Amino acid sequence: MSASFTPGPWRHASNAYGCQFVQHGDTGLICGGNNHDTLQEVNARLIAAAPDLYGALSYYAEQFCEFGASNEGCGKFSEDVCSGCKARAALAKATGA
Numbered sequence: 001m002s003a004s005f006t007p008g009p010w011r012h013a014s015n016a017y018g019c020q021f022v023q024h025g026d027t028g029l030i031c032g033g034n035n036h037d038t039l040q041e042v043n044a045r046l047i048a049a050a051p052d053l054y055g056a057l058s059y060y061a062e063q064f065c066e067f068g069a070s071n072e073g074c075g076k077f078s079e080d081v082c083s084g085c086k087a088r089a090a091l092a093k094a095t096g097a
């Protein structure tokens, strides 16, 4: 699975007013907001970790489904879905695939 987003590393930053940002390098803005609350800071840290999470999750996405290579049985008989299929679904959500 290939990614076409700004390559990492991304980092979380905030300014003197408490605004939260996610940056690539020192100047590349990934996203930012004007709210100064803790939730936005936590969200910004999660976004900053996205390239690293994508890379780590890609490993699991390459694993075969626990129900076989066809993935047909996964989640069919219970709500449990194997980690490989969860990884593939999360990466598809991230890439819009």
Ligand SMILES: [Zn+2]
Residues within 6 Å of the ligand: 064, 065, 066, 067, 071, 074, 081, 082, 083, 084, 085, 086
């Ligand atoms: Zn599966």
